[in-house]
Amino acid sequence: MAKINVTKRGKFYQYRFQLASQNGQRKWFSKSGFKTKKEAEAAGIKALAQYNETGLTFKPSEISVSDYFNIWLNSYCKTHCKETTIYSYRKKIDKMIIPELGKYKLKALSHPVLQKFMDDKFNEGYSRNSLAVLKGILSGALKEAVKDGYISQSPMIYVDIQSDRIKPKVPTRKKPKELVTPEQWQAIIERFPESQPAHIPLMLAYHCGLRLGEVFGLMWEDIDFEAKTLSVNRQVQMSNTSKQWTFTDPKYNSFRTIDIDDAIVNLLRRERAHQNKARLYYAEYYTQLCVSGYVPDQSDHLYNSGSLGTDGTPVHMIMARENGTFIQPRIMQHVGRVIHGKAGKECPCISENWDFHSLRHTHATMLLDAGVPLPAIQYRLGHTHINMTEHYTNHVTDNMRDNIRKAISSL
Template sequence: MAAVRLPLPRAIPNTPTRKKEKHIVTKEQMGKILERFPFGHSCYLPLLLAYRCGLRLGETFAITWEDINFEDKTLNINKQVQYNDKHWYFTDTKYKSDRVIDIDDFILNILKKYKTQQLKDKIYYGEHYTKLRVNDKKQINEIEGSEIHLVNIRENGTYIQPRVMQHCFRIIHYKLGYEKLDYHSLRHTHTTMLLSAGANIKAVQERLGHKKLDITLDVYTHVTDEMRKKTLEILNKNIN
């Protein structure tokens, strides 16, 4: 390694950095999005879970009713779904970021409504209601394995796949005109709202399942001006 020369600090890489620009979803935009995908639509709950809970896409579509504690108002994030060999299957969370997060009253009430509706649907469809299962390969299917009770399902019990969000965002891009937004924008917006409101940075990191605090701190770039104003207010009020 004695002959290896390190690049100069001012050196420009041949391949540009592929770091994706982060975008915030405004309240007005979110209102329009939920107006287009209202309660009962297959995209409604996944949109809300990212926006109000900060979940990743794979985590959202892996939630079962057993993961939700209605009494303690908590959600246990312990797996995600991925696609391989023509199957959706359960796998560990990204960076093995299992966690239990608090859920607000609004989301809690929405989940209660969904659970009540699913119980009604199950009675209505009777023997024709689809029972989802997971086999020893952790694949989600309708034939073999232990029965599972996923939250994101259609009225007949079939699984709502994460790919539904591709169609959702095509509409958001080309019908609503919000071309720069994607599913991760909702998670990023959730983080930004918490930090802007003064939430503890370590608590936010744990809530999002970030591996390192630096990842969470990176979000500060979007709230710098607001943070500066709050810092100045603290200085004016508390330091003589």
């Protein structure tokens, strides 16, 4: 059990006690500035009591929060989560959880401490989505800690996120998604016509509501021109370890087949014909994209973390340049700069708050505006929960206002 050590440093006294070890190294907490030894002892006893306060009699381990979360990431998460999910968890743990909770013993975490932690993040302006992810990480990790015998029960059971009716002290950091007006859309398409590599991604997001990774993960085998459907079977993401574009399952495993309109069918027919012509023209110099394990500095290989075949299996991407090389999702960064008016001195701003996801919100709102039921929109967008679809469609359009006015007038 930790003891209070009091020493004199110059004219003042200091108390010091040992914290839970982190990464096998001893950690200490100290505070000085007390005029007498008695004052330092009293303050030290109070600080140590606060540090050890838990209300639990179950004490199987002295492990720190920091060390346990490293174990959780390297054991449970590695066998249950995607690489990109683990990377996202690691960032939040290192940035938000460890700096404030990492020094404490895992067994000392209590409901009041964790509720205050969540409330503080709320008041710092983190979005409700970020808070939900943070709560999920804490709940999931502490649930596993109970299973593994580190603690007897999870202190996250009764921790809540602040109500929507309560306003944070700092305005939320989340930037509201802006709908793309017909005028803005026309300006975007004129700036990125069919001859531009960004044209197809923009069209697929606006007409189909696809996510960025889903657009760039499309292969020709995913398009049924006769049935006029598009199947979302994978997405492309940058691997945080190999630093290569990687095939993974769609977000939330949202495999789905959706209908596509004539504009998209005809656009893709033209693109396929163009690629077939280019393949004949370039002949042996045409780049055939392949599935691969990690192959450094090979632009003709895409890393496979799914079940697309063995190394060297050819893939026929829709997002390919004339010579067959892969068009990377990073091109949309330039698109954003153009639309924001930041790509050059003579570049007019089309929309200040636009991002690629704005097209997904716009697509969902247009469907709702046209009378499409929410469950159908939910399936089309690949949402796990319908409340997320409701969030995407919480914009009020002019057509909706007209319908409201007509309904009021008919009362």
